[in-house]
Amino acid sequence: MKQNFSRSGLSVAHEKTLRKIPSSQERSYYIHEAVRHTWSVRDLERAVQTNEFQKRKGLGLAPSLADAGRRGRALGCVHNTLQNSLRTSSQKSR
Numbered sequence: 109m110k111q112n113f114s115r116s117g118l119s120v121a122h123e124k125t126l127r128k129i130p131s132s133q134e135r136s137y138y139i140h141e142a143v144r145h146t147w148s149v150r151d152l153e154r155a156v157q158t159n160e161f162q163k164r165k166g167l168g169l170a171p172s173l174a175d176a177g178r179r180g181r182a183l184g185c186v187h188n189t190l191q192n193s194l195r196t197s198s199q200k201s202r
Contacts, residue, residue: 118142121149125156137161 122142129135138161142152155161 116143117146125152134161
């Protein structure tokens with residue numbers, strides 16, 4: 109799992125922050141944006157704390173899951189890999 113995050117530019121610290129987000133749609137948005145904009149962990153935490161997803165969604169600017177795939181096959185693959193890693197790790201912790 110660590111290797112997948114390092115390949116995408118996201119670290120285990122990013123994963124910890126992402127794991128705290130209950131909505132898969134919201135988590136997908138933050139994964140997509142963190143990879144796309146090469147956010148640091150602090151950038152990601154700030155975006156989550158300021159509810160960037162909800163603000164952009166309210167303005168009609170939050171990308172859908174389908175949009176992530178359309179924007180680039182590589183980014184879509186990274187997104188899917190990270191989502192699967194988060195699901196697997198959360199199931200193991202139960």
